[in-house]
Amino acid sequence: MTAVRVALRSSTLLRSLLIVVVAGLVLLLGSDQLSSYRDLQLATGAYYFCVLAGLTVLAGSSGQISLGHGALMAVGAYTVGKLGNAGWALVPELAAAAVVTLIIGIPVGAAASRLRGPYLAGATLAFAVGLPALADRFPTAFGGENGLTLNPPTPPASLGVNFPLERWQAWIACAGALVVVFVFYNLTRSGVGRALRAVRDDEIAASLAGLRIGRWHTLAFTLSAAAAGLGGGLLAVVTGTVAPGAFPLQLSLMLLAGVVIGGLGSLVGAVWGAALLVFLPNWTNDLASSFSLSANVAHNLPLAVYGVVLIGAMLVWPSGIQGALRAVGRAARPALGGGIGTGAQASAAPETPPPDDARATAPPEASAKTRSES
Amino acid sequence: MTKFIDLTLSGISIGAIYAAVALALVLIWRSTRIVNFAQGAMLMFTTFIASAVINGGGSYALGLVVALASGFVLGAVVERVVVRPVENAPPLNAVILTLGLYTLIVAVAGMIWGNTPRSFPAAFSLRGYRVGGTNLLFTPNDTFIVLVVIGVAALLALLFRRTTLGLRMRAAAFAPEVARLLGVRVGRMLTLGWALAAATGALAGVLVAPSVFLGPNNFDPILISGFVAAVLGGLDSPPGAVVGGLILGLALSYVSGYEGSSLVPLAALVILMIVLMIRPTGLFAATRERRV
Numbered sequence: 001m002t003a004v005r006v007a008l009r010s011s012t013l014l015r016s017l018l019i020v021v022v023a024g025l026v027l028l029l030g031s032d033q034l035s036s037y038r039d040l041q042l043a044t045g046a047y048y049f050c051v052l053a054g055l056t057v058l059a060g061s062s063g064q065i066s067l068g069h070g071a072l073m074a075v076g077a078y079t080v081g082k083l084g085n086a087g088w089a090l091v092p093e094l095a096a097a098a099v100v101t102l103i104i105g106i107p108v109g110a111a112a113s114r115l116r117g118p119y120l121a122g123a124t125l126a127f128a129v130g131l132p133a134l135a136d137r138f139p140t141a142f143g144g145e146n147g148l149t150l151n152p153p154t155p156p157a158s159l160g161v162n163f164p165l166e167r168w169q170a171w172i173a174c175a176g177a178l179v180v181v182f183v184f185y186n187l188t189r190s191g192v193g194r195a196l197r198a199v200r201d202d203e204i205a206a207s208l209a210g211l212r213i214g215r216w217h218t219l220a221f222t223l224s225a226a227a228a229g230l231g232g233g234l235l236a237v238v239t240g241t242v243a244p245g246a247f248p249l250q251l252s253l254m255l256l257a258g259v260v261i262g263g264l265g266s267l268v269g270a271v272w273g274a275a276l277l278v279f280l281p282n283w284t285n286d287l288a289s290s291f292s293l294s295a296n297v298a299h300n301l302p303l304a305v306y307g308v309v310l311i312g313a314m315l316v317w318p319s320g321i322q323g324a325l326r327a328v329g330r331a332a333r334p335a336l337g338g339g340i341g342t343g344a345q346a347s348a349a350p351e352t353p354p355p356d357d358a359r360a361t362a363p364p365e366a367s368a369k370t371r372s373e374s
Numbered sequence: 375m376t377k378f379i380d381l382t383l384s385g386i387s388i389g390a391i392y393a394a395v396a397l398a399l400v401l402i403w404r405s406t407r408i409v410n411f412a413q414g415a416m417l418m419f420t421t422f423i424a425s426a427v428i429n430g431g432g433s434y435a436l437g438l439v440v441a442l443a444s445g446f447v448l449g450a451v452v453e454r455v456v457v458r459p460v461e462n463a464p465p466l467n468a469v470i471l472t473l474g475l476y477t478l479i480v481a482v483a484g485m486i487w488g489n490t491p492r493s494f495p496a497a498f499s500l501r502g503y504r505v506g507g508t509n510l511l512f513t514p515n516d517t518f519i520v521l522v523v524i525g526v527a528a529l530l531a532l533l534f535r536r537t538t539l540g541l542r543m544r545a546a547a548f549a550p551e552v553a554r555l556l557g558v559r560v561g562r563m564l565t566l567g568w569a570l571a572a573a574t575g576a577l578a579g580v581l582v583a584p585s586v587f588l589g590p591n592n593f594d595p596i597l598i599s600g601f602v603a604a605v606l607g608g609l610d611s612p613p614g615a616v617v618g619g620l621i622l623g624l625a626l627s628y629v630s631g632y633e634g635s636s637l638v639p640l641a642a643l644v645i646l647m648i649v650l651m652i653r654p655t656g657l658f659a660a661t662r663e664r665r666v
Contacts, residue, residue, distance in 0.1 A: 065466060067473070111647050117465035118409035121473070122601045123646055125411070129598050130639035137636045249594055253477045260470060297485045304481035310474025314467050315459055 039166035046173035047234035052270035054227025060265020061196040062220035068124035070252035071131035076232030081148035081242040101229020109221030132244040147243025257306035263320030381631040387516035389623020390523040394578035395600025396615035405547040405567035412475035414597025417579030449572025491589030608656025
């Protein structure tokens with residue numbers, strides 16, 4: 001038994017495999033107990049998780065935030081839409097969604113790596129508003145406003161004739177989410193993760209240590225984009241349609257609220273965020289109907305909650321739910337550390353204090369925006 | 375050729391609006407080092423208020439004044455209540471906070487007025503001038519837009535350069551500690567800066583509403599363009615914001631006229647990226663070495 005514990009403690013790969021296998025079994029057995037509707041919610045949560053995991057790794061390990069991930073989801077979703085209609089099988093088309101988005105993410109990430117704070121947010125904001133318009137511009141390729149329609153995936157015959165489609169979609173989406181967990185769990189604990197955190201915490205020290213700042217930022221953005229693309233591809237598989245209306249600016253803001261409430265930088269936090277994104281519309285609908293609110297109010301209530309979450313988190317608790325839980329956990333058992341479930345160690349970007357000199361000299365940010373590697 | 379002239383003139387008109395939004399962003403950036411991503415939502419909200427006044431029987435002028443006044447109040451309240459606590463926090467917090475504000479204001483506007491865009495009256499005729507037998511696209515209302523924005527920019531320049539209040543505001547923005555020692559109420563000056571900026575944004579909202587219609591999300595491209603214009607001008611310089619707005623207005627007008635309006639946000643993004651890659655301090659900011 002002790003040998004197993006030692007092996008688990010020393011090998012990140014073994015630990016991540018254990019987490020994936022256990023989580024996979026729980027999801028597999030759990031989804032059997034769920035109704036079709038709950039299975040669909042599980043599938044939705046799983047694809048949101050993929051995107052949030054990408055965003056949170058980006059924010060936690062490189063200190064960047066992106067408002068463009070809604071648009072990157074659209075890239076993945078349209079990839080699956082086009083390839084699915086061309087007769088590709090499920091796994092290759094999802095892999096292609098991740099790869100195509102990764103490729104799109106390289107130039108975006110390279111551009112983003114030279115930007116900081118508000119500049120990066122503004123540029124990715126423009127990306128989020130601009131990209132879905134391409135579907136209108138090229139209606140023959142992307143189906144215009146109506147988008148593309150996909151055939152739903154068929155469950156394999158070996159599962160039985162009455163196997164519900166929603167459960168099969170939930171399995172697909174959860175499998176994708178577990179792949180994301182596996183990759184990011186190992187990545188954040190490897191040399192790559194350490195390099196990214198070094199770059200985030202002190203760019204000058206990191207570049208003195210030989211790290212190429214721009215490349216690491218680009219890498220972080222690119223990986224995060226691939227996760228968003230996979231999430232978008234899963235969205236296409238689960239919803240069966242891809243249309244520009246599914247990727248408005250609000251989607252990107254919603255995703256941002258999801259990572260912020262979960263806690264920037266924490267993979268476990270991404271689970272909380274995904275749960276929020278899935279359940280909030282239901283809660284607000286229930287609330288609206290029990291208080292008989294008008295349709296306008298009911299329709300906009302989730303958005304209002306996301307806004308309040310973003311504002312409230314920044315004013316009250318910048319480290320999010322997972323940060324709060326971690327603080328409670330640390331208080332409860334001060335002696336234990338480095339166990340399995342500590343989540344990503346990367347502290348949230350908002351937690352890191354600003355460099356002292358950056359505030360002492362009044363207007364540094366204007367000139368500090370081009371931290372080029374030279 | 376007529377098309378080119380038409381696009382140039384309408385580019386100047388829309389550029390004036392971008393300039394006003396860019397001015398709103400620059401004023402806030404100068405005083406608090408925050409890019410106010412909520413600006414697009416704030417000017418949308420004040421335009422809805424103006425629309426309510428006009429639909430309730432008020433004149434256009436009354437609607438405009440109410441929009442400006444509510445923008446002023448909204449800016450002051452936002453700075454004092456939610457932005458003040460993050461002013462000395464890491465920049466990312468302020469970015470997330472203003473995005474949260476954007477989301478909240480859009481949602482509240484949708485709750486009150488619904489998500490279906492509605493029309494908004496223009497100050498003057500929307501029928502183009504007749505020159506030598508052909509109708510230009512440029513209208514009396516466009517003349518009004520350009521003149522009003524020039525007037526506001528001039529007033530702001532006067533305020534900052536020629537009055538004691540403007541001097542205090544500049545001092546509070548650039549050397550808060552020293553200004554405080556000399557008796558300037560720094561916090562109050564920052565609040566005033568946000569209020570003035572939001573009022574300028576409110577003006578842009580009322581001016582642009584007849585052409586983009588009034589809805590919770592209809593002003594998103596305007597915010598993006600305003601941001602790009604501000605970055606073009608260096609984000610730090612009010613004259614740069616005005617020139618940046620005009621340049622961007624012309625560029626996007628040509629893109630829209632020759633390539634289709636759906637490409638406008640992407641074109642704005644491309645221009646933004648080019649500027650940030652080649653000359654990140656903007657076209658007009660005084661070049662300054664980055665302090666380490």
